[in-house]
Amino acid sequence: MKPAPFEYLRAASVEEACALLAAHGPDAKLIAGGQSLVPMMAMRLVRPAWLIDVGDIDALAQISIEPDTVTLGACARQYVLAAHGGLGAALPIIAQALIWVGHEQTRNRGTLGGSLVHADPSAELPLVAVMLDARIGLQSRARGRRVVSAREFFTGPMSTVIEADECLVEVRLDQWSGQGLGSAFDEVAIRHGDFALASGCAQIALDPDGRVRRVALALGGVAGVPLDVSGYAASLVGQFIDDTATEAIARSVAAALDPPADLHASSEYRRALALTLCVRVLRTATARARASLTEVA
Amino acid sequence: MSDRMNEVSVERARERLHEVRLQVNGAWRSGQCAARTSLVDFLRETLRLTGTHVGCEHGICGACSVMLDGRPVRSCLMFAVQADGHSITTVEGLAAADGTMSVLQDSFCQTHGLQCGYCTPGMLIAAQALLERNRCPTEFEIRDAIGGNLCRCTGYQQIVDAIRLAAARLNAAATGAGSGVSAPAA
Numbered sequence A: 001m002k003p004a005p006f007e008y009l010r011a012a013s014v015e016e017a018c019a020l021l022a023a024h025g026p027d028a029k030l031i032a033g034g035q036s037l038v039p040m041m042a043m044r045l046v047r048p049a050w051l052i053d054v055g056d057i058d059a060l061a062q063i064s065i066e067p068d069t070v071t072l073g074a075c076a077r078q079y080v081l082a083a084h085g086g087l088g089a090a091l092p093i094i095a096q097a098l099i100w101v102g103h104e105q106t107r108n109r110g111t112l113g114g115s116l117v118h119a120d121p122s123a124e125l126p127l128v129a130v131m132l133d134a135r136i137g138l139q140s141r142a143r144g145r146r147v148v149s150a151r152e153f154f155t156g157p158m159s160t161v162i163e164a165d166e167c168l169v170e171v172r173l174d175q176w177s178g179q180g181l182g183s184a185f186d187e188v189a190i191r192h193g194d195f196a197l198a199s200g201c202a203q204i205a206l207d208p209d210g211r212v213r214r215v216a217l218a219l220g221g222v223a224g225v226p227l228d229v230s231g232y233a234a235s236l237v238g239q240f241i242d243d244t245a246t247e248a249i250a251r252s253v254a255a256a257l258d259p260p261a262d263l264h265a266s267s268e269y270r271r272a273l274a275l276t277l278c279v280r281v282l283r284t285a286t287a288r289a290r291a292s293l294t295e296v297a
Numbered sequence B: 001m002s003d004r005m006n007e008v009s010v011e012r013a014r015e016r017l018h019e020v021r022l023q024v025n026g027a028w029r030s031g032q033c034a035a036r037t038s039l040v041d042f043l044r045e046t047l048r049l050t051g052t053h054v055g056c057e058h059g060i061c062g063a064c065s066v067m068l069d070g071r072p073v074r075s076c077l078m079f080a081v082q083a084d085g086h087s088i089t090t091v092e093g094l095a096a097a098d099g100t101m102s103v104l105q106d107s108f109c110q111t112h113g114l115q116c117g118y119c120t121p122g123m124l125i126a127a128q129a130l131l132e133r134n135r136c137p138t139e140f141e142i143r144d145a146i147g148g149n150l151c152r153c154t155g156y157q158q159i160v161d162a163i164r165l166a167a168a169r170l171n172a173a174a175t176g177a178g179s180g181v182s183a184p185a186a
């Protein structure tokens, strides 16, 4: 289990990383936390001739919280994101999701950008990015910056629209306005820390009278890419949310899925998990939104 | 077979060596290695610190856990060149200079927290990291902290017991009740 030989280069800036990618072409690969790439190199599923380390570029580790958006650097480490007070207040769903990502030892190295580019269909951070329709900033030497919506970024299992000469630079997420916000993340895995068989997350905004103002819902592990299924929950807007409504939505979502089957779970089982997870995350997000309304009152 | 061996020797002959300097258990150490040398291979083979074990070599088992700048990481998922200039704590850094075991190590002995010992260095590093930031961990927190470390022998219960015992002894020592066993090196 030893990777094939490569040349190691440490980039000091995004510009340098992009220049190195341009110079070395498809034989070059970026490494951030290495928690997905190094196992693949050890198994020789990937054999880059040039490994360009972007993990220590300060500009890529920035976390900035503005009144209505949050901008996260691609190389913000997962343990930093999980413990960041300002981010926890602005977008608690990130820390709620990170509890499920690997283990302390992998979160100490793993980054946000690495997780998005690796694009495992059951990974947690891509799911949150899709639910909140994050805007993903990519940079290359040849074409400069472009921004791709998370819902267009993922194209299939382990594949995205990112080109070989591009570096993921930052992820921008909108903060929902107003009070009465709640979010939740839940998943089912063989053991905690393993990749999920299925996962779900939700975010809900309630009006002061308790009616739903806005709702987002997404599912992971049930298709080749993380799925935004907010459309199924749109009927909740303007209504009071109760268990009957939640279960009806979960059933309609589950009925529309055609989840993959593998050694660990049949398609039918994943569909059942999706139903359960939709109910759980909608319930928990609603309870948290209600609690935040009473805090205000 | 001979083609394969040929490929391997050509691979090796072409590789450029990097100078790597690390602070290991408080002392600066250096050596040369190829870019693809993992941190665990560098520690074991170049620096001859064989306390850190290597199991799966692809991030699953946790046997290779070390602390990087005070945080536990898997040393098979880092290349030694990436750790250049950083500080590493290995299991050799837990005992006192004269070899006296730390409270944590001694607690593993007391509760039979090891059988074959393969997972032990990784378990100790994970537990040490936990106790450094949380002196009163709950059972859930203990299990979560070692959740990335596999043990094929103990069934985990004695390892959880060891960490709980170590926490109790460290707390007793801190409040003056005194267990007579020295605290682990920070």
Ligand SMILES: Cc1cc2nc3c(=O)[nH]c(=O)nc-3n(C[C@@H](O)[C@H](O)[C@H](O)COP(=O)(O)OP(=O)(O)OC[C@H]3O[C@@H](n4cnc5c(N)ncnc54)[C@H](O)[C@@H]3O)c2cc1C
Pocket: A029, A030, A031, A032, A033, A034, A035, A036, A037, A038, A054, A074, A075, A100, A101, A102, A103, A106, A107, A109, A110, A111, A112, A113, A114, A115, A116, A117, A118, A120, A122, A123, A124, A125, A162, A166, A167, A168, A169, A193, A194, A195, A196, B058, B059, B060
């Ligand atoms: C035991 C174990 C359990 C895990 N469990 C989970 C889990 O439950 N859920 C989960 O989501 N993940 C899990 N992971 C993977 C997670 O830890 C990784 O952090 C993540 O998938 C990749 O992030 P990274 O920073 O380590 O990226 P790397 O491994 O460094 O890179 C991954 C890919 O992204 C590319 N890349 C990295 N950064 C950039 C960039 N800025 N621009 C362009 N391309 C880039 C690399 O070239 C590579 O192709 C687990 C890993 C291990 C070892």
Ligand code: FES
Pocket: B053, B054, B055, B056, B057, B058, B059, B060, B061, B062, B063, B064, B065, B074, B075, B076, B077
């Ligand atoms: S040897 Fe590093 S995790 Fe198994």
Ligand code: FES
Pocket: B113, B114, B115, B116, B117, B118, B119, B120, B150, B151, B152, B153, B154
């Ligand atoms: S004691 Fe044998 S693997 Fe843990």
